Amino acid sequence: MTIRKFFLVYAACCGLLLTSAVRADENPLHKGGFHYNEAGQTPPQGDGLYKDLGGSEKIAAFTSDFVGMIVKDDQIGHFFQGVNTDRLTRMLTAQFIELSGGPASYKGREMAETHAGMGVTNADFNRLAEVLQIAMDRQDVPFSTQNRLVGLLASMQRDVVTK
Amino acid sequence: MHFKTILSIAACAVLLAGAGASADEGKLLATGGVSQVEGAGGGGLVPWALIAGYETRDGVGVTVHDTYVPLSDFTLHSPGIAIGLFDRVELSYAADLFVIDNQNLMPGGLQKGYTLHQDVYGAKVRLVGDAVYDQDSWLPQVAAGLQYKRNDNETVLKAVGAKDSSGVDFYFAATKLFLAQSLLVDATVRFTKANQFGLLGFGGPRSDAYQPEFEGSLAYLFSKRFALGAEYRMKPNNLTDFAGVLPIHGERGAYDVFAAYFLNKNLSLTAAYVDLGRIADVSLAPLGVDKSLEPRSQRGAYLSLQFAY
Numbered sequence: 001m002t003i004r005k006f007f008l009v010y011a012a013c014c015g016l017l018l019t020s021a022v023r024a025d026e027n028p029l030h031k032g033g034f035h036y037n038e039a040g041q042t043p044p045q046g047d048g049l050y051k052d053l054g055g056s057e058k059i060a061a062f063t064s065d066f067v068g069m070i071v072k073d074d075q076i077g078h079f080f081q082g083v084n085t086d087r088l089t090r091m092l093t094a095q096f097i098e099l100s101g102g103p104a105s106y107k108g109r110e111m112a113e114t115h116a117g118m119g120v121t122n123a124d125f126n127r128l129a130e131v132l133q134i135a136m137d138r139q140d141v142p143f144s145t146q147n148r149l150v151g152l153l154a155s156m157q158r159d160v161v162t163k
Numbered sequence: 164m165h166f167k168t169i170l171s172i173a174a175c176a177v178l179l180a181g182a183g184a185s186a187d188e189g190k191l192l193a194t195g196g197v198s199q200v201e202g203a204g205g206g207g208l209v210p211w212a213l214i215a216g217y218e219t220r221d222g223v224g225v226t227v228h229d230t231y232v233p234l235s236d237f238t239l240h241s242p243g244i245a246i247g248l249f250d251r252v253e254l255s256y257a258a259d260l261f262v263i264d265n266q267n268l269m270p271g272g273l274q275k276g277y278t279l280h281q282d283v284y285g286a287k288v289r290l291v292g293d294a295v296y297d298q299d300s301w302l303p304q305v306a307a308g309l310q311y312k313r314n315d316n317e318t319v320l321k322a323v324g325a326k327d328s329s330g331v332d333f334y335f336a337a338t339k340l341f342l343a344q345s346l347l348v349d350a351t352v353r354f355t356k357a358n359q360f361g362l363l364g365f366g367g368p369r370s371d372a373y374q375p376e377f378e379g380s381l382a383y384l385f386s387k388r389f390a391l392g393a394e395y396r397m398k399p400n401n402l403t404d405f406a407g408v409l410p411i412h413g414e415r416g417a418y419d420v421f422a423a424y425f426l427n428k429n430l431s432l433t434a435a436y437v438d439l440g441r442i443a444d445v446s447l448a449p450l451g452v453d454k455s456l457e458p459r460s461q462r463g464a465y466l467s468l469q470f471a472y
Contacts, residue, residue, distance in 0.1 A: 037299040041343045122219040122250075123189025130191065133387065143386050144345050151342030157296040 032095040033110045034156050041151045043099050050102030052145045056093075059102070063093045066135035075127045079118060099152045112159040119163040129153065169227065169244045169256065188471075189219035192387055193425045194295055194340070195247070197433045198228035198469050200360065201283045201310050202243035202257025205336070206380040207421050207435050207465055208394045211349045212306035212338035214289055215255065216247030217428045217471055223248050226471045232437060234463040236265035245285075253308075255285035261362050279319060279362045284311045287336075294340045294347075303339035303348075310334075312361035323402050323411065325364025326371045330356050333373075345385075347392070351378040358402055359442050367401030374399045382423070390423045398440065415440035419465060428471060435465035 029036040031043040053059050067089045071080040080088070097104035108114070129150055136146045196213040199205040204215030204226070216224030224247045232239040243257030261279040287308035294304035313329040314320065320328055334353040341348065354373045356365040366372075376399060382392030395418045402411045421435035439461040 040300045041298040041341070121187075121189070121221055123187040123221065126189050126191050126219070143384070147342045147345045147384070151298045154296050154342060155299040157293075 032099040032106045032152075033108055033114070034159060036155060041148075041155070043152060044101045047101040047103075049100035049145070049148050050097060053096070053100055053141060053149065054139065056097060056102065056104070058139055058141070059096050059100075060089075060093045062132075062135040062139040062141065063096060064089050065138060066132050067092065069131050069135065070128060073127065073131060076124050076131075079120070079124070096149065100149060110159075111156050115160045115162065117162065120161050121163045122157070122161055125157055125161050169242060169258075187219060187222045188217045188224070188428045189222065190217045190250075190428075191295065192428060193384070193390060193423070193431075195224075195226070195471065197423055197431055198226060198230065198243060198245060198255075198257075198467060200230060200232075200239070200241050200257070200259065201285060201312070201332075202241075202245060202255035203285045203287055203308060203310065204245055204247070204253055204255075205351075206349070206382070206392065206394050207419055207433055207437070207467065208396045208417060209349060209351050209378040209380045210285075210287065210308055210310075210334055210336055210353075211351070211380065212289060212292075212304040212336040213294060214247040214250050214253045214287070214306075215245035216253075218247055218250060220250040224472060226469050228467055228469040230465070230467040232463060232465045234437075234439065234461040235459055236263070237442065237461060238262045238264060243283075251289050253285070253287040255283075255287075257283045257285070259283060259360070259362065279316045280314070281361050282313045283361070284313075285309065292339075294338045295342075297339075298342055303337040305335065305337050308334050308336065312357060312365075314361060314364060316362075316364075320364035323358070323363050323405055324368050324407075325358055325402065326366030327356070328364055330361065330365030332357060332361075334378075345383060347380070347382040347384070347390070349380040351380075352376070353378060355399060356401065357399070359398070359439075362442075363402065365401075368403045370399070370401045382421075388425045390425075391421070392423070393420045394418060412441065415460075421465070430471075431469045433465070433467040433469070436462070437465040438462045 029038060029042060036042045067085050071077055071085055091108045094104045095106040098106045133146055195216050196204045196211050199208055199210050203210035204213050205211035215226050218224035226245045228243055230241040240260040241257050245253055245255035247253050259281040263277045287306050289306045292302045292304040310332040332353055332355040334351055336349060336351040338349040353376045355376055356373055358364055376397040378396040380392060380394040382390045384390050395416055397416045404410050417439040419435040419437040421433055423431060423433045425431045442461050
């Protein structure tokens with residue numbers, strides 16, 4: 001093999017590696033810092049849920065309300081002591097928009113990483129979902145639409161609940 | 164007598180809960196199901212794979228229920244209790260009190276007001292899956308259960324030709340909550356010899372073998388507190404005649420359409436329209452009785468109240 005051919009092959013391999021690396025980040029089943037199984041309810045392809053949730057403005061509104069409630073919650077408030085609530089609101093808003101097929105990317109840490117060692121129980125996890133439902137109620141998100149978002153979050157139980 | 168049983172079981176459960184296992188009421192509203200007629204957690208007629216009560220895998224909870232079903236010629240009253248342990252095991256007891264309201268229905272001379280009575284002791288184990296969390300999976304929550312039923316109606320059982328006054332039903336239930344569609348689906352297979360849920364004994368001249376019967380439920384969640392659904396339950400066909408003279412027609416399946424309202428995690432109310440088919444569908448023709456007095460399909464209301472602690 002001549003040197004030129006070698007470099008061509010080498011460049012092609014690098015190109016392939018790069019594209020596969022980029023595609024790994026764009027794996028449609030890895031969204032919101034979580035790896036979904038290829039079954040059941042997965043993050044939607046289109047932006048139907050994002051639109052039904054009311055778009056970025058409404059999602060930001062109920063997320064802000066949601067964060068305001070969970071940090072004061074009798075049961076789960078203690079997990080959020082010392083947390084920067086503005087940053088948390090921004091992160092969660094981006095996560096919900098990404099999960100529902102909207103034009104934002106979640107750039108935070110993986111769900112497993114952020115919750116490691118916290119000792120979150122199923123009851124804590126469910127309580128968070130209940131508070132999110134209340135926040136969505138207050139923004140008049142229809143119940144069936146709420147369930148579609150909660151359904152995407154429910155699978156995260158295996159990464160979030162460690163107790 | 165049945166209320167004493169329920170009260171003592173409730174007392175034991177409360178002690179158990181106090182003795183160390185916590186009561187976190189951690190499950191999401193409505194995800195414990197309601198109480199079916201034989202006492203197990205599920206819909207109104209069908210046992211589901213869900214474990215009764217609101218405790219998560221970290222706790223023990225109790226539910227107490229009372230069910231009242233006024234039908235065309237009978238009234239069923241079924242008080243009961245269930246204990247949910249660590250979202251894994253469920254133990255239950257229910258009394259089925261079946262009062263005969265129509266004198267014409269019992270040509271054997273039994274009085275109006277005669278009560279068929281049955282005790283049902285149940286146990287259920289969740290085997291795999293979680294109906295709520297496994298959203299990115301096709302795996303349902305699967306449970307295996309049994310119901311030991313004991314009757315004390317020797318007179319009637321002899322007359323219809325039942326082989327036994329007690330028996331055990333075995334079942335497998337698969338339940339899944341599809342949150343994306345706000346839909347709960349259950350499919351249950353029950354192996355049973357019971358005639359009319361056991362109220363007319365077990366086995367009969369036509370068959371004394373276990374037969375698989377299919378049961379299913381579908382429920383749509385309209386809101387956090389309100390679900391609407393329908394159920395169907397097949398029944399076996401073991402009996403042939405009454406008092407050796409009057410033919411008994413085959414049992415049809417039972418079905419209901421229900422509405423369940425969950426006020427909070429302590430109280431739920433279920434109302435349904437139920438059709439249990441013809442119960443002891445005895446043909447009175449050989450007696451020369453007018454056809455208009457023939458037994459009819461037992462339809463009516465179903466009302467159930469469940470209190471959870």
